[in-house]
Amino acid sequence: MPDSTLSTSSLEAAISVFYRYGLRDASDAALAKALNTTEPDLAAQFPSRELLVHHAVLADMERQKREHVALYAQYSSAVERLYGLLQLGLRDLAAVPGQYYGDLQTDFPLTWDAVMEHLNSYSAPQLQQLLNDGIRSRLFRSDINIQLVTKILIEQLNVMLNPQVFPPDRYNMREVFRSIFLYYIRGICTDEGARIAAEHFARL
Template identity: 85%
Template sequence: MPDFTLPAASLEAAMPVFYQHGLHTASDAALAAALHTSVPELTAQFPSRELLVHHAVLADMERQKREHVELFARFSTAVERLYGLLQLGLRDLAAVPGQFYIDLQTDFPKTWDAAMENVNTYSAPQLQQLLNDGIRARLFRSDINIQLVTKIIVEQLNMLLNPQVFPPDRYNMREVFRSIFLYYIRGICTEEGARIAAEHFARL
């Protein structure tokens, strides 16, 4: 990553501007204001919109990882942690307009590839570890295929983000997320895991 004057962590502040105004149509002035810099300084560091979008998305991924560390410090069981991850995902998804993912896929392929790589190298291993932990604690069923369940969860995410499957103008993406993930996760729980899940499910 280039040695930018703006701290990498602060770049995540550009994301709400992109959500509200669009990846292409968000003004440099609005972005500079969100990043507490000037337009000349912003354009000097990020001469193309592609570069700014890319590093803002990377910074937002790091923000999510920091939140996951905090989440895991609060919850001790795999079921609680998994539902906590779902809650964070639900919150983030509610803030993102459907057009954002369409534009990211079609017009910013390098950044989209980085997002998918993050799923494969971070999100999927994280899920596998949680499933392993839950099985050892007898909260998830011991007969589940961890790699297959992880793959199903990841592909469910890809399906949710596919506008041809769930056009954002026809479906409430928050409700789609809930319907895809929450009932599936509850189904792989043991009786004890389901009891813990029910407590968290009621809050989502």
Template identity: 70%
Template sequence: MPNATPLTVSLESAMPVFYLHGLLSAPENLLAKALSISVDDLKATYPDRATLVHSTLLADIERQKREHAALYAQYPSAVERLYGLLQLGLRDLHTIPSTFYGDLQAAFPQAWEAVLEHLNTYSAPQLQQLLNDGIRNKLFRSDININLVTKILMEQLNMLLNPSVFPPERYNMAEVFRSIFLYYIRGICTDAGARIAAEHFARI
């Protein structure tokens, strides 16, 4: 089998095709076009759909990590970083069709396991570390339950994107975001953290 390394960097370009056409039904010619390769090269490197989906998902996870590194370089405080991570997560989740993760779980178990591993070994620890950093720097209250707050933040993000809770035709999602996260995170902030939170929201 040809070496897959040359395609790895650009594999994330296939993700919008999967979002638009579905994991199972996305045409090979459109996937190849998105990756700027021939259909024959696509088939040679990824002979089955499961391998392509899994590899594309891993490439997209790496894209997220690069964005997080850029975010951390831009914002020094745990409060701003936390808001920024939530905004990036919201932006990504807005692009994902409601059926995507169900199809992933049902038809591509290896890729689904990669999602769960990413959440358990990267996303949750990342939030927990931010909360720890914020407590250490006296930006978050020292009496918060870090594991519980992490779970609440993840569930709030899911609630925000549930159209039965906040129909997008009735609600401005940017305002919903502000109303959910500005007040909740400000509630776990110290006075110093709350000032940073207010300054951050004034800029977005």
């Protein structure tokens, strides 16, 4: 039976519809079907497309946070957690069509601001905390520039997904991931951290 009031978790399903059809072009019918509701109920709860996009994006951010909690429960070392976060980030970024962020920035500025705030107040500090944890546990070198390394890691994800740099028909993206992150992160590791990194990649 369709839900008359959509929960935060159920709103996540709207993201894949927006990816497929576009933020403006996705029909109310397709969105209502994905969200297991009716078009009138959808319009009643979200009278504008801006409001629906905003809440769907916020719901997707909460989904990411839940996945990170599960990841941290699975891995205890800062090295493995860092690799895991990068893999989740890469998976999510790979699903985003090329025009999505441009459309979000142009047509939905309040939601774009929320995405930037999430990056600055959650994602970057999360990476910085992991690097700090790794230094304290002597898995990462104590002389690394944490803010600079955080920026480099984020930009490396973007480079991986640039089809002009790594055309997917020419490169195995799993191997690209290994080649970029295995060697880079090993370079900021101590001997013990490098050992854990090698063991983790051997399981991928």
